[in-house]
Amino acid sequence: MAFWIASSPHNHNHTKTPNLMRLVIYATLPGVLAQWYFFGWGNLIHIGIAMTTAIISEFTVLSLRKKPISHELFDGSAFLTALLIGICLPALAPWWVTVIGTMFAIVIVKQLYGGLGHNPFNPAMAGYVMLLVSFPLQMTLWQPPLTLVAVDLNFTNTLTTILTGFTVEGYSVEQVRTSIDGITMATPLDTLKTNTGLGLTVLESIKNPVFGENLALGWEWVNAGFLLGGIFLIARKAIAWQTPVSFLISLFICSFIGYSISPDSSASTMFHWLSGATMLGAFFILTDPVTGATSNKGRIIVGLLAGLLVYLIRTAGGYPDGVAFAVLLCNMSAPLIDQYTRPRTYGHIKGDK
Amino acid sequence: MSNEIAPQSSDDLDITDDTEAQENAAALKAEYKELAVQGLWKNNPGLVQLLGLCPLLAVTSTVTNALGLGLATMLVLICSNVTVSAIRHWVPKEIRIPIFVLIIAAFVTCVQLLMNAFTYGIYQSLGIFLPLIVTNCAIIGRAEAYASKNPIKQSAFDGLMMGLGFAIILILLGVIREILGQGTLFDGANLLLGDWASVLRIEVMQLDSQFLLAILPPGAFIAMGILIALKNAIDSYIKSKEVIDTEQVIERVRVNFDS
Numbered sequence: 001m002a003f004w005i006a007s008s009p010h011n012h013n014h015t016k017t018p019n020l021m022r023l024v025i026y027a028t029l030p031g032v033l034a035q036w037y038f039f040g041w042g043n044l045i046h047i048g049i050a051m052t053t054a055i056i057s058e059f060t061v062l063s064l065r066k067k068p069i070s071h072e073l074f075d076g077s078a079f080l081t082a083l084l085i086g087i088c089l090p091a092l093a094p095w096w097v098t099v100i101g102t103m104f105a106i107v108i109v110k111q112l113y114g115g116l117g118h119n120p121f122n123p124a125m126a127g128y129v130m131l132l133v134s135f136p137l138q139m140t141l142w143q144p145p146l147t148l149v150a151v152d153l154n155f156t157n158t159l160t161t162i163l164t165g166f167t168v169e170g171y172s173v174e175q176v177r178t179s180i181d182g183i184t185m186a187t188p189l190d191t192l193k194t195n196t197g198l199g200l201t202v203l204e205s206i207k208n209p210v211f212g213e214n215l216a217l218g219w220e221w222v223n224a225g226f227l228l229g230g231i232f233l234i235a236r237k238a239i240a241w242q243t244p245v246s247f248l249i250s251l252f253i254c255s256f257i258g259y260s261i262s263p264d265s266s267a268s269t270m271f272h273w274l275s276g277a278t279m280l281g282a283f284f285i286l287t288d289p290v291t292g293a294t295s296n297k298g299r300i301i302v303g304l305l306a307g308l309l310v311y312l313i314r315t316a317g318g319y320p321d322g323v324a325f326a327v328l329l330c331n332m333s334a335p336l337i338d339q340y341t342r343p344r345t346y347g348h349i350k351g352d353k
Numbered sequence: 354m355s356n357e358i359a360p361q362s363s364d365d366l367d368i369t370d371d372t373e374a375q376e377n378a379a380a381l382k383a384e385y386k387e388l389a390v391q392g393l394w395k396n397n398p399g400l401v402q403l404l405g406l407c408p409l410l411a412v413t414s415t416v417t418n419a420l421g422l423g424l425a426t427m428l429v430l431i432c433s434n435v436t437v438s439a440i441r442h443w444v445p446k447e448i449r450i451p452i453f454v455l456i457i458a459a460f461v462t463c464v465q466l467l468m469n470a471f472t473y474g475i476y477q478s479l480g481i482f483l484p485l486i487v488t489n490c491a492i493i494g495r496a497e498a499y500a501s502k503n504p505i506k507q508s509a510f511d512g513l514m515m516g517l518g519f520a521i522i523l524i525l526l527g528v529i530r531e532i533l534g535q536g537t538l539f540d541g542a543n544l545l546l547g548d549w550a551s552v553l554r555i556e557v558m559q560l561d562s563q564f565l566l567a568i569l570p571p572g573a574f575i576a577m578g579i580l581i582a583l584k585n586a587i588d589s590y591i592k593s594k595e596v597i598d599t600e601q602v603i604e605r606v607r608v609n610f611d612s
Contacts, residue, residue, distance in 0.1 A: 100564075108575065134566040 017116070020238055021076025025083060027233045028284060031225035032087060038145045038218030041158040042091025046098050049162075050082035050089075053102040061111040077116045081105050084124035087280065088324070089131075091143040092173050095162050097135055101127040120335075122291045125327045132324065141173055144185035145218035148209055151176050185209070188216035189276045190320040192267055201264040215268075216275040223279040230283025239287040242299035247282045248273065250307025258315060272311065281310070281323035291331040298334070298341040306330045385510055392514025398491035399522030400584050405489040408482045409523060410573040414534065417541045419527030421475040422482060423520025425464050427513070430492050432460045434500040434512035441501050453496045454487070461486045474544030491519060522580070529576045533567035536560040 035043050058078040062069045085101055105127030113119045132139050146153060153176065157167040166172055177185055186194070188210050195205035210217055233239045251272055258266040272278065277285075286292060286306055293302045306326045313322025398404045405426070413419045436456050437444075444452055465483050468476040476483065486492070495515050500508040531538060536558040543551040566572045 130566055133569065133571075134564050135562060136565070137562060 015238075017075045017077065021080050023236060023238050024080055024233065024284065025076065027229035027238075028083060028087065028226070030228045031222055031280065034218075034221045034225035035087065038147075038221060039091050039143055040146050040153045041155045042143060042153075042162065043086055043089070045159055045162055046089045046091070046093070046095075047083055047086030049095055049098045050086040050102045051079055053099045054078040054082035054106050057103050057106045058111070061107055065111070065115075067115070072115065075116065077110075078106060081110070081123045081127075084280075084284065085127055088124070088128050088277065090139060090141045091158070092141045092161050092176065093138050094165060097131055097138050100134075101131040104130050117290055119290060121331045122285055122288050122327055125285055125324045125331075128324045129328055132319070140186070140190070141177070142187045142190065143177060144210055148185060148217070149176060187276070187320065188219060188271075189314065192271075193314075193320045196265050202267055203264070215271045219276070220274040223274045226279035226283060230279065233283060233287075239283065239289075240296070240299055242296050243286045243292060243303045244282040246300040246303030247286055247307045247310075248278075248303075250304040251278065251311055252307075254308055254311035258311070266315070272314070276314070276321040277323040278310070281306070281327060285323070285327050286330065291334060293334045293337045293341070295338060295341045295343050297343070298337045301337050301341065302330050302334060305333065384507060388507065388511050389514050392511065392516075392518045393521070394518070397518040397522065397584075398494075398515055399519050400581055402491065402494070404491035404494055405519065406577075408485060408489065409519075409526065410570055410577065412479055412482050413523055413526040413530055413573055414568045415531045415541060416524060416527040416539050417475065417545050418478055419523040420520070420542075421468070421472070421545050422479055422486075423516075423523040425468065425479075425483060426486055426489060426492070427516025427520050428464055429457065429460045429486055430495060430516040430519075431509055431512035432463075433457045433492055433496055434508040435505055436460075437496040437500040438503060438505045438508035444501070449501065450493075450497070453493055453501075457492055457496070458487045472545050474541070478541075478544070491515065525580065526573060526576055530567045530572055532557050534564050534572070535568070 032043070032047075055073065055078065058073055059069065062072055082102055085098065085105060089098060089101070105123040109121055109123040109126040110116065110119045143149070143153070151157065151167060151169070151171050153161075153167075157169075161167050161173060161176065167176065185191075185208075188208075191208050191210055192202065192205050195208075196202070205211075230239070230244060234241045234244075252269050255266065255269045255272040259268060282303075286303065293299050306323075306329075309326035309329055310322045313319060313325055317325075319325070392398075396402060399409055408422055408426075412422050433453070433456050437453055440452075461484060464486070465476075468479075468483065495511060499511050503511070528538065531540065536556065538555040538557055539550070539553040542553045543549075546553075567576070
């Protein structure tokens, strides 16, 4: 019997891309279910539209590039991108927003750079940012939680709103978003930003019904769902724990400093953790193995940077939430961070090249 | 340019003159053809040299703006090429660049004042990018690389072709971005061409809302990248066809060790 000698690494991880992607898709389930429970069918419909678009555009580009279609089409990465876009979009946004965003993400951000593994930016977030920059009006059509909506938003109503802009009874999106008092309701982050701009204190702002009894009605449970999915992913070793932990700690520290300096105009630390896209960004987007940093030290730095950026954009920027922008900026800096955080090669002395 | 060779004998004077003239005409024709191919395709200032990217990306949000800037640049390029070529024997090599810049600046000032006087709307929407034509590398590049070494006629033609190549890319980008962004074509053409041109405005598609990405600078970068990719794809397609043609005639060359 010949003794087979192989070079390192000796301990292989046999996980294949489709398995990993499937695991991540399963892990989003708690968050998506919470979203469905509090905000209705909108996001599920958007996820469906996005997945259809993703499959069609991926198929078109792969056949143009003469790549193995069945192998790359079903590796799950396009499904994951579509899923993330569907989750991120405002529930009542028109259907073509999803189609354009997904096409941009798959064709330009992913395939034109060379496909999975070669894209410098996270496709879902680049597509989302493109939509945010291009269609500011449609991308702010956030729907308040179902309990606050006067119109009965069942499946048919949501579907017709997404496709035509009106419910079956003829209510427009604006009317759906208007509370009984005649005030348009936005997301908690958006409301807080507007009110702080108007000179109201945080305590006065959170009397708005969109904040609910705790921090942010509905959003806290959606974030809790994504946190649960993220912990599941870490337990299964599908993602590295360094990025989400350092991101959340960084956001905590930043918001804590802000809160201690001026509690009247800064939201609490837990509000920053449990509203907007914090948990989704921490566990599902920043941990993208392609666009993030690769070394452990690099991951921690990327997480810290992202937390700082999210806090800065939320408090001082023009947009209410900044996870998408922060992720893109971190994607851009990841190669540089990797360059300076190369792990020491085994057997080499520190500082020895 | 070798027409100063004296005839050797008086007998074949007519014949040599004739053939020389014919050769000269053929060479000139080939030169003009080469200039056109270089300016419009092979060495296009927008697609290949990537010169003057700043105005190329900044003002092409509508066809009208692109056309305005394209025409202005072309005019400046022709005039500066002609002038540089006309004074090429008297310019000392050491200070040629400042002289070229002064010539270009003078023509840009003329164009700017003309546009200010006759097409005020487009003058306003082009803004700083009109005076910035002075710094357009394509213009000084042509002055340095071609006009300062060649006669006036060829230089003028070179300026025309290079300017045309640049203007075509500007207009192409303008068309793509205006259709995607606003769904129109030639919107505001009356600012450039006079009141009659307002009938040129075409509503290509009805958009509920503007596609801001196409109008903002990132859209220009993406559209530009796709145009360059398209040009490279066409080039490589042509090349692959040529390779097939030449592969059929394979000549065997004997290599012996003596040589």
